[in-house]
Amino acid sequence: MTLDTSDAPGGAAGETPDEGVSEFLRDASLFLAPDKTIMENHGIEERTPLEDRCMAAESDPARLEIVRERLLAGANESFDMLESMGAAPGAKWGDCVSAIFTAKGDLSLASTGGVVIFCNLVQYPIKFINKYWTGEPTVGVKEGDVFLVNDARYGQAHNTDQSMMMPVFWEGELVAWAGATVHEGENGAIEPGGMPSMAEQIWDEGLKMSPFKVAENYTLRRDIVTFLQNSVREPKLQYSDMKVKMFTCRRLEQRIHEAIREFGVEAVVSCLRSNLEDTDTEVRRRLEEWPDGTVRHSWWTDGTLRENALIKINLALTKKGDTLIFDYRGSSPEFTNRSNNSLDITLKGMLAQLFLTYVWPDLPRNQGVLNPIEFVFDERSILKPDFGTPNAQSMMSVFTSWSVAQVSVMKFLYSVPRKYTRVLAPWFNMINTFLFGGVTQHGEMVGNVCADINGMGGGALPDRDGQHSCAPIFATMADIGEQEFMEEEMPFVQLVSKKLMKDNQGFGRQRGGMGYQMILALRDSPIWGFMLTAIGSKFPNVPGLFGGYGCPTYPLSRISGVDVFEKMQSDPASFRYSIEALMNERPFEDGEYSTHPMFLPYALAERGELYMIAQGTGGGFGDPLERDPEDVMRDFEEELVSDDVAWRIYRVVFDPETRIVDREATAAARDDVRKERLAESLSFDEYCAQHVADGPPAELPYFGSWDDPAMVYAGSRDRYFPAGAVNPPVIMQNPLEAKIERLEAELARAGRG
């Protein structure tokens, strides 16, 4: 049971006409859950009297731009501090951000580097603090206070992130907030590393920090720090990064104060407000340039991280005038005992990143970009789950939803004469990397994630190929870290690292940027385990664009029953340097070779057994048959494609020894393919009559709408409900129980035989 106080009056005393009733209700609230009036408003707040006064006093755009650059320099400086000093692996490779917010809590100015979604979501806890703690005599908001939050339901991307927020006062008046967020990793969840795929309840997800005060007079409260350290596997990390984030906020506060001293409080407040209003105005102007209409696109995730399932993300994106509406109705219902649900605020924050990075990268990074945009979701869906539904692995649905939006936005953008960056096929979108936990070679207990999450392949452009293993969709400036640094601190080795995988390509006239493979093994630890928390082993994660193909699917490959370090000493020539060679040639006679989906619950590892995965490729752009044969040959020379792909996909005729293309033969071979296309294809009506069904295949566990977004399936054809009204809700069987049932049935059949 949850208590929702969203209808209870809040705010400072005296806000409502009947102060006594208001105070009574406030005092009678048993639990201050996330406030719906805050959480369901992603737009910018009304101007405050202070903002009105300051904007009237200071509106010179040139002067405001100088102030903005000054504040941005402070944000970037503080971001550098965060990245340099942060102890979390995420901080080291840029999975963090610092930002300045208005007094009301709107994100006004994010650091140039860093993860926009993080700070976009911090608006919500700041607004909660403003509403509930400012007038609360046991808490209060004073100069030198610092607040912390990690519970996604109050406003975070997921619980593994921790955001610190500091009010900025000037002459006793609240004028802004400073914020710093880091993907910390470990948070005391049921599995190490902060992103538990095993979480069946929110209580399995570790720390649940609603926004609360952790420091006064710029000093962390040691009792609270101790409590938090006592609740996680990495107490040193918890303490050190609280200090780092607090000093990041202090630097922001210092720079804001300096700007006020130099330009006046009116200029600074007016600047923060103008950022939002100007961005809103400019976004509306740019949307007017798009065609009016609707783009529809769906995609399917293929697992919950506990089992494979076909889970629909459905989008109708409608643009009219200066407004854009993301309608995600018809997407899968929520999974009440799985962690793959995403909060709607998380998706909104990710979509801010879509626009600020992939559509209008020239705009200031603030939440005004979403002000003209509306969102529609089904209640209790995978994109708007109930309060008590787990969401620790929200990336499984939010990244797919983001890619669905990316494709749809590009279909609007292509015809627009004036663009601010280029149309792009989908970026790879999945976190193909390992989480880990255990005791290091230095005797420390840790739980976190490899930076290889950041090696996602870029999408192809109309006139050039995508970039290889480039950056994650959520942080284009992040990098993949130094493997050697990781190996100094952690007891595992990447025996093959950052080596692009042949034929792992989004084919197209321009091909997607390719993904590398990683082959790792535990070396020196008394106890250590790995996890893998990704999807896309049956249904690819991203499509291509305008006739290009998407990425392939990805498995986890393992070789157990072997200590590869021993092998390297006794028979070094036996090792192979690719997944393909290791799995197909099977060089270790005593090894057990197996493949699995890209999800692996935390499992203890043996020394020297191999865990192998590949990063994903971005989508291709345009008809692959139009790819310049010389580009195919370059990829062939660089061992990015095999002769099989050069022929089967790109239909290039060449001499394998000299790589000289026979252009005439290639043209003739491509013409043959075109003839084959026409001969083997159907008219649209014929296709629909022969291949379109009235519902999902009976044997597939299918979730979401089929042809009518108002109705959704909840795992089988006989569980078909109005969207938002799935009853009983989706509860998945324990995979181990399911396996035991299957095995018992097999035994029973064998007994009868």
Added chain:
Amino acid sequence: MRVFITDALAIDLDSEQWICTGCDAELGSARENYKKGLRVRPRDPREIHAPIIDPDRYEFTFAPDPEWVRIVEYYCPHCARQIEAEYLPPGHPPAHDIDFDLDALKAQWADREPLAEPALGPEFVAPPHHHKKGGG
């Protein structure tokens, strides 16, 4: 006047027809789903994304599962250019993906200069890289 809608499709605002940008052929009414004027071919996804590791030995091979996904290819009926490749669960209806308001499009382009070719936009510039290695 032609408006470039995708890499492979334009709309002729005067004739209200979808046009293949590969061969200039008319493909059907721009007030309808462009897919209705194309040839359609469902593909086993393994024909495109072939197994990289031995499918006789392993369950997961880098190739999509044809029981879970099909690739539906759309071609120009005249020049056979591949205009779209849609990934769908078997039997799922194709999307009416591009459904623009043609009258609004005409009004919007009435004030614009025709384009001889699609506008690609500004040159791609990599975002600034903030993570400094080795103190550099």
